[in-house]
Amino acid sequence: MSEIFYPFNNDNKEIFIATSSKGLGIKASDITEDYRKKLEIEFFNKINLDIKKAIFMHQVHKDNIAKIDESNKDIYNKENPVKETDALITNLKNVPLIIQTADCLPVILYCKETKSMAAIHCSWRGIVQKIIPKTIESMKKEYNIDTRTTYAYIGAHIFEKDYEVGEEVAIHFRAKRIINGKWHVDNSMEAVLQMIDCGFMEENIEVSNLNSYNEIFYSYRRDGKQVGRILTVGMIL
Template sequence: MSTERHQKGSQQWIEFSKLQKFSSLKHATFLKPSDFGDYANAGKEFEEQTHFCNQLLGSKELVFTKQVHSNAIYHVTPSSRLHLPEADAIITKERHVALGIRHADCQACILFDPVDKALAVIHCGWKGNVLNIYQSTIARLKKEFGSNPKNLIAVISPSLGPQASEFKNFKEEFPEDLWEFKNQSDHFNLWALAKKQLLDCGLLEDNIELAELCTLSAPKDFHSYRRNKTLCRHATIACLQ
């Protein structure tokens, strides 16, 4: 784990060391008190946060989707601008267009191809792990942009940690081939599962960075649906420069 914390006014966010070295990408995972939960009914506060994000990341616009725990992927092109399309991953080669994932407990992943200058952001809860949205997104990057998995840099946001990932009905929710990631009677290590899925796609271990910060266990910094059924959400956002 190697994240760096930043603050400007009331806004707090973290950045990942593996991405900070690239001038062709800007990124941030926003912490409390920021709340990106009600994007569909955005008000003044949300507009102010969006303005701050655009200034911070050098973006002209900020793209979100309606996340539905699927493996659907939205491709942002110069001509594609849908309002909240249903998708849990977004890909692009467009510069100065910020891609955002809203999350609380789920994993938000940034995939960056520094060679072919391509970008993906991914929302992955346990259903995304079961569907292997990481594999689907990497396959799409290869198809659309010719990305080589060995060149991809992957970072994963704070999310539900191994000691907090309880699934009482895991036999119905997880296929048996994923039970190797069960580290207690009904707890799963979703961090290890995500890393394994990325490695299986051909990413290099040195190119993968997990925050390894548990959202449920740190109420001062993180929203957590499991902790208090909140509708508040963080945002992990990335933008090609």
């Protein structure tokens, strides 16, 4: 049975945030497209949301950002995701934005003053391309957010201890260290540093203690190529 996880510092009264899991007792390599769809439908049923109204992205590890508004909110869905996009911004209520991950960072931003949010898929390539700062700038332009009071949540992701990289990747990170002679980077800490650089207050940034490398989640680094993905949903209420 898969579990659902929620942030500790968000009460789900203004913005709803939830994260799915693979569950125990089944190998990621054994999960088929049909089984994945079954788990996703179960997840949405448990959180009382309609998967048909959720907006998915065709994520490509780049810095493309799309705005969801009244003109396009009914166009995109699971079968027709926003093409070649790794970040969505919106100020619409009751529109679930979905991030799919298997080690990368799922990042939700929410500004209480402007009632606007972002859903960001951030890999190490996204860190290098600064997709988070670029999304923040888009939110400033579109919604005039105040970064000093904006809440940020980084969901289940691979921890530094399990994320070995080559020097060609590590060179781009401030948050890194050598473990057993190999470079390891901390995507979540690097994201936090980028947010602080953009004016976020550290106390408004929540980093999940869920490591995607653990068996309950999907992990590309642990299992290699697979169809399974962790879903992180954000929705303004």
